[in-house]
Amino acid sequence: xxxxxxxxxxxxxxxxxxxxxxxxxxxxxxxxxxxxxxxxxxxxxxxxxxxxxxxxxxxxxxxxxxxxxxxxxxxxxxxxxxxxxxxxxxxxxxxxxxxxxxxxxxxxxxxxxxxxxxxxxxxxxxxxxxxxxxxxxxxxxxxxxxxxxxxxxxxxxxxxxxxxxxxxxxxxxxxxxxxxxxxxxxxxxxxxxxxx
Amino acid sequence: xxxxxxxxxxxxxxxxxxxxxxxxxxxxxxxxxxxxxxxxxxxxxxxxxxxxxxxxxxxxxxxxxxxxxxxxxxxxxxxxxxxxxxxxxxxxxxxxxxxxxxxxxxxxxxxxxxxxxxxxxxxxxxxxxxxxxxxxxxxxxxxxxxxxxxxxxxxxxxxxxxxxxxxxxxxxxxxxxxxxxxxxxxxxxxxxxxxxxxxxxxxxxxxxxxxxxxxxxxxxxx
Numbered sequence: 035x036x037x038x039x040x041x042x043x044x045x046x047x048x049x050x051x052x053x054x055x056x057x058x059x060x061x062x063x064x065x066x067x068x069x070x071x072x073x074x075x076x077x078x079x080x081x082x083x084x085x086x087x088x089x090x091x092x093x094x095x096x097x098x099x100x101x102x103x104x105x106x107x108x109x110x111x112x113x114x115x116x117x118x119x120x121x122x123x124x125x126x127x128x129x130x131x132x133x134x135x136x137x138x139x140x141x142x143x144x145x146x147x148x149x150x151x152x153x154x155x156x157x158x159x160x161x162x163x164x165x166x167x168x169x170x171x172x173x174x175x176x177x178x179x180x181x182x183x184x185x186x187x188x189x190x191x192x193x194x195x196x197x198x199x200x201x202x203x204x205x206x207x208x209x210x211x212x213x214x215x216x217x218x219x220x221x222x223x224x225x226x227x228x229x230x
Numbered sequence: 231x232x233x234x235x236x237x238x239x240x241x242x243x244x245x246x247x248x249x250x251x252x253x254x255x256x257x258x259x260x261x262x263x264x265x266x267x268x269x270x271x272x273x274x275x276x277x278x279x280x281x282x283x284x285x286x287x288x289x290x291x292x293x294x295x296x297x298x299x300x301x302x303x304x305x306x307x308x309x310x311x312x313x314x315x316x317x318x319x320x321x322x323x324x325x326x327x328x329x330x331x332x333x334x335x336x337x338x339x340x341x342x343x344x345x346x347x348x349x350x351x352x353x354x355x356x357x358x359x360x361x362x363x364x365x366x367x368x369x370x371x372x373x374x375x376x377x378x379x380x381x382x383x384x385x386x387x388x389x390x391x392x393x394x395x396x397x398x399x400x401x402x403x404x405x406x407x408x409x410x411x412x413x414x415x416x417x418x419x420x421x422x423x424x425x426x427x428x429x430x431x432x433x434x435x436x437x438x439x440x441x442x443x444x445x446x447x448x449x450x451x452x
Contacts, residue, residue: 056425058277062357065273107333110351111325118318150274150355157348202440203433210433218426 036163040171042227043164047175049223053151054183055216057158060151064184065209067145074188078181080142082174084124085152088117089173092156093166113156118147151180186216252377259381264389272358275349276390277428283406286394288342290387292331292350294380297359300324301379304367320363321354328353358386389435396431397422 053059060081067077092113100106125143128136146152155176159169190212199208272293279289303323304311311319332350335343343350353359362382367375398404401422403411421427 058274058425058428059352061273061277107329110329110332110354111322114321114325114354118321148355148357148360150352153355154348154352157351161347200437202443203437207433207436207440210429210436214426214429214433217429218421221424221426 036165036168038168040167043168044171044175046227047172048179048182049220050227052179052183052220053154053176054180055213055220057154059154060149060180063145063149064180064187064213065206067142068184068188068191068209071185071188071192074184075181077142077145078177078184080146081149081151081180082177084117084121084143084146085155085177085180086170086173088113088120088152089155089159089169089176090166091116091120093159093164093169096160097166109157109160113153117152117156121147151176183216187213190216252374255374255378256381256384259378259383260385260388264385272356272386273432275352275356276386276393277425277432278349279346280390280394280397280428280431281401281423282345283391283394283398285342285345286390287387288335288339289346289349290383290390292328292335292353293356293358293386293390294383295331296324296327296353297362297383297386298376298379299327300359301362301367301375302372304363305370305372305375308368316368320360324359324363325354358382393428393431393435396435397427401427 047053051057054061054064063077068074095112095116096106096109100109100112121143125136128143155173158176159172162172164172187209191209194208194212203211275289279285300320300323304320307319307323328351331353332343335346335350362379366378370378395405398406399410400419403409403413403416403418419427422431
């Protein structure tokens, strides 16, 4: 068991151990969907929502089904199946009961199954031996941290449209360098908390 | 997610023997259509496991194995696979090989398995594997798919090794754990071992690669 307090895990997963800037998870959609702030915020919300619930679900399945049966090696396939099924379910549910939310969130949902931040959160939860509450707060923090990072980059990219970037650096190159600078800024939080 | 352009060259060359087509597929996967540099897929693990060259090599081998095998099997079942459930089928095939590799690594190299941590499991969501299964293996014969998977995996592994060499050399003054630049002569830049260094290294490599590209290729792409 991991003895780190719940709130420490929550704060650390947003700032010091940001899932995108420190663990490099969810880069693909981070690079593609960070053109505009609204898109970034929409995707960020969807990722946070899905991460919280899938970490909780995956924890319960892992702890009470896979471990007693000695089937831990199936964790990968079970986790990805749970995430895919959950996303599918949420999509149907939201479409049926809240069309407004569906239009705001719906287009991002299919993108989320392949977002490695969500599977990554589940895997980190197993590796760090979190309990249920810790897992949920980690899932929430990881999702919020991801949303924060993509919103920051989207804000910078909107401004970057006005600047004169050297031709070979345009596109993916400059985004990498800018993300590096953001990651460096986030390293400033590292002294604040120390968690494993 | 996947590139549509890929199917064209193979068919254009068409009808020639498998030898010619294979050669083309290999060159395409490693150089012309490199998964990381050109298609910008699978950046996550490229940044995460490149602090040491040894880790990058193991990860590269994992990717070659998983992409090649999952391509082979997706290609084998492509005619009997119903269209609606093909994503799930592909994911299941990929996950099987990732579990296989993970168990193998745990059994024979526990330290490496601990260092790579969740990133072995995350090969499942690596867009390269899924992208090749979807764009190539679902339309091509088994052997050619196997070659395509291996070539794309090798292209990925090559970039991973390059990034890792830069980071390990600048950050720790070493290659594969052997000190190359002694601390007396060279002041180590630890930033390159940390997260921002990964972003900077990949950004700079992409910059150099774009600047060296011939002009017509530059205009053709984007």
